[in-house]
Amino acid sequence: MLKHSIAVFFICISLCAFSQIEIDSTSKATTKTQVKDSLRKKVFLENIGLGYFPTKYFNFDLRYLIKFNQFEGLRTGLGGITNDGFSEKYRVDGYLVYGFKDKTSKYSIGGGFRIDEKSDTWVNLSYTDDLQETGSSKFLTDKRFFSFFEPRLLNIDLFHRHITKSVSLQHRISNHLLSETEFSVSRINPTYTYNYIVNDEVFNTFNLSTSQLSLQWSPFSKFEVVDRLVVETKSGFPKFTAQVTKSVSDVFNSDFNFTKIDFRTIHEIQYAKDNFTRLSLLAGMAEGEIPLTHLYHASPNNIRKTKILQRFSVAGLNSFETMFFNEFFSDRFVTFQVKHYLKPFKITQRYQPQMVLITRHAIGNMRSIDQHQGIDFGTLDQLYSESGFEINKLIWAFGLSFAYRYGSYHLPTFEDNIAFKFTFNISL
Template sequence: MYNKLKSFCEPNKLHCACNTGCSLFNITINKNKNYKLSKILLPVRKKLPGYQFILIITFLLAGGYFDNTACAQHLKNITGKITDAQTGEPLPYVTVFVKLNNGTRKGAATNFDGLYNLSIPANIATDSIYTSYVSYVPARKLIPKATESEINFQLAVNTKMLNAINITPKTYVNPAWEIMANMVKHKPENDLQKLKSYQYQSYNRIEVSLTNMSEKMKQRKVFKQILPLMDSLRKIAGDDGTPILPIFASETISDYFYQNDPLRKTEHVLRTKSNGVGIEDETLVSQLVGTTFLQYDFYKNYLRLAGKDFISPLSDSWKTFYNYELTDEHDKIDGKEYYKIEFKPKRTHDLALVGVMWITKDSYALYRMDASVGQDANLNFLSKVRIQQEMAQPDGTTAWIPEKTRITVQIAALSKSTSGFICKFYLSNTGMQVNKEYPESLFKESLVMSDDVSKKDEDYWAKNRHDTLTAADKRVYQMIDTVKNLPIVKTYAALAGMLINGYYKIGKVSLGPYPYTFSHNDLEGTVVRFGGITNTHFSDKLILGGYLSYAFKDQKFKYSGSVDYIFSRKPWSQFGVSYLHDIGQTGYQYESFAINGNNVFNASIRNGQISTRGPFFQNVIKAYIQTDLVPNLRARLNFTHSTFDPLTPFEYHDPEDYEKVYHTYQTSEVGAELQWRPGIRLLQSSKINKRITVGNGGDNPTVTLRYIHGFKGMFDADFNYDKFFVNVQQKLHMGILGKGEYSLTGGYIPSNVPFTLVENHRFSFNTMRFLEFASDRYASLTYTQHMEGLITNSIPLLKSLNIRTVAVVDILEGSLSTINNEAFRHGRTIVDRSLGAVPYVEAGYGVENILKIIRVDFLYRLTHLDHLNGRGELPDQFATRVTLQFRL
């Protein structure tokens, strides 16, 4: 009977689905009750005698065809989630398997969210389940006896594997090279940049957590209140995971539109929700880290990560920077085969990535990417950066668009007594449409917030989330609620906000900026200053501010007060008035086109030997109005009346009446300014009383035009004059060469004025003496090249210290009209302050990233080496500059 049944079934290709009981006869057992038995038994009935057919029916009944008892007794179904033990991030593409008696394996792979489902047959060789994934330590766990089980893994990074070196013979031809060459060849048809336009709906989720909390930190009062929550943290982390303390979580849904030729893009934020410690405006989070922030195109030669350019493993120069290994030529995903290639940088300190990617076999397109910044990369504070991406091909095109992206950023502890941070970003794109026509009006604003963007509606999220929150995800939200309401946590959050913003909020008033609190200089001695500004708890339109300081040497009070009013946030429009009574410095008066004010720098120049910088007492009344004409163009109109009362000897002879001498003077001027920042994003917030901008459109320049006219006789002003200025500044990302920064300024003053009202250039030139040169027409260029690790990554000692090199050049071409130069000769000094026909040039080199925060520049004065000062002294030809900076 057995042989006859076997001889019938094998040629008819009937197989057993559950590999049990009936497998001896290789007959397919279908668990679907709707499947008709006659589809299998009819051909059997035609070929076998009646009694044998009856025996088959009897066997099938005993074997469990109708109730599946045999299969249920032997099959085990295992589900679970695999995460990184340290960060808690889901690990996609991990192989999960059991070993079979015949020496083979049965396995499954985790999906993008780290989830797997594995049906385990009866003929396993061991009672364990295993995991395997590149750069992680393999793991093993016992299989429970239950039919349905959940087994979660927390995998540890295999540092030895990451540092492994492969040695191959010179004659070796890497099979991955041909695949990579074809991939580069097919970039034009696979890259989404070929599309005329595209759109999709995006869902992104963000989580920020504290991790690696030191024992010293746990003893602090704030964490003693949190320690009872540690049991919940351990449950979230898993048996082998590192507990992390969530402090912020958010979700955002938005529609994203992109158009080529001309390049336009816009994001319409539909809904956002967030919960976190110290979050002032939850809608800002969705604007700061929306869809645009999470977009990465690996087909580009460089990827912008943390403001730095990382070499893409799909770069046109892939063979120059990376080593590749074809680990599987027939890796199957959802029934389709892919090339699986591992890669790592040739020089470990380069800004490059390490990981694994999957490439389609038909079109050589990128399908999946799992890439991390190498542990030895020349970066500060970031101990881990990882990008996981899965692509999709929309209908009607050969191009591929990211469907799911996950980014994990781990920030190392600044000291042994603090903690680190983990930031997780998840992006899912659905409803992709390509090559549609869009009206120009759609791109009028780069960021649009819906009217009900922050509406509380859990039903909306349940219906519109692109995935489902797990039980662990829900515990994260609950834990944040508990943590943020602890009084001590609120205090720490306020202190952290002070460090970032410069102000400490107390109710309706924010005190600061704190860098100005104490200063010391040779004229005033020790100075103590107390200041503040109102916040949105006082008013979201009216802003009151000011400060009061006292100098112990000259025993004088200095003070300031201001009133600002925001009459529109879209477009941003405001006006204000202020009054100031304090010391000014001629050497730091002008040539300031900083986009964002630097409180640390402005506070630092109030220290030291200010008597050499042309100090003077000033009373300044100022009024202004500004508005955004369009999102990228800001207009500003100023009126300023000021007095000049010098603290060092000063006299100015009127060029039209030499007998008239000024020892003090007053000015009244009106200024107009236009600033164009193409590509900038203006963020909208009703809870922060200042114009917030992000980025400047990649490498786009910022252009500022400024005109000033002085009115003689207005409020007893002493001079008529005109001033014209233009400034262009830009940051240039240059790939492996690093990043360049330049500021180009031109100025023209066609009027007769004291030297204190022309341009005194010490502001940007470190080897120039204060008040040494002045111009009423000039052009200046300051340029800095941050070379990252281009040179130092090849020098062992500097490589281990993560030292980076920097180059500097500053050039000034300027002149002083005869009438203004004669005023110097017959006025305060006989020294010629004009550059004449010789440009001023200084150049230098430096090293940065010393102890991660120190930069040292060595600057050389290359021209005007014989220019004497009033005491007949030659200038120094060399200067050293030490600065503190925070650069990743």
């Protein structure tokens, strides 16, 4: 636990250097030029907030500077992408990182070319040799999310290595509707003991050829055109995201046939500034011959230790704080989360901690659990529930979190149902 705390300290200190930028929300631009300048400034700050440090020709990617997890230990490297100063029609991106615990380098190299400026249509190519968390699922169209500190990453230990070659088409159907299509060929190698049994054949490594179509619809957001780029100037809710993934066997030596359908919606109810309720619904369904690497977890964030203080770590942004890592996997699931942000306590002009009330629920199942061997886990065939609260910004960006596990998956030992952690929240 001491080395985890040291890692947390150095990660926070290293990344906080990039957080000393404030947005002047009181600016009252009255001319078109001032508005454009303000939007350009916002785009620059959003680059920082999204994890990029922009230079004349190249935007450095802050995600790769320093991270920590249980498999790689300290992970550090460099990465980035060319910007319009380099070319408005072509781009090159990539990264190179090194894990000090597994003593292995990982990298990615890619690029793209724009085929239509008005619809922001790009064709992208990439080659990646890296790790991915088993059971994680991402939407292609997600606006790039960057956090100065990624809490769950510290305690993840279940990764699979993948070598992936992909080609994708990124297209803006309208300002409110984004699409991305990708075809990829991957070689998957779990870093843990795992066998997947299909028709009496045992697989411990496998090939996958997958096609994905992802759509993101933001019907209530507002947009402006700045330097020929469409920029979201007001984030409206609800937002909807859907994605279909299809794998076909024997296409580029793919081993399995399966289909995945994922859906997410996020809604906010605003009462006053900094006083709102956020509701999130996430669902996924997978059918066919699908290994554990590409199934679902419910974003657990609890360490398997016997004492509460031994499990004291960092609360995630949208994770189940009382659910243990690798405790459940599903081939179909639904999670629902409500976070109610109370008005900040205005103790002084600068010191204004904020309480957030939280409740989370999950349900799911798995049809063929016996096909997955070498790792023990349960299913969410009954409702999993936890509730609690956060008090954020007690000391700068640090706060405290408390969650309690109850209902069908309540554990016999009382303290095993409690998660007590600190929070780290910073935004630009």
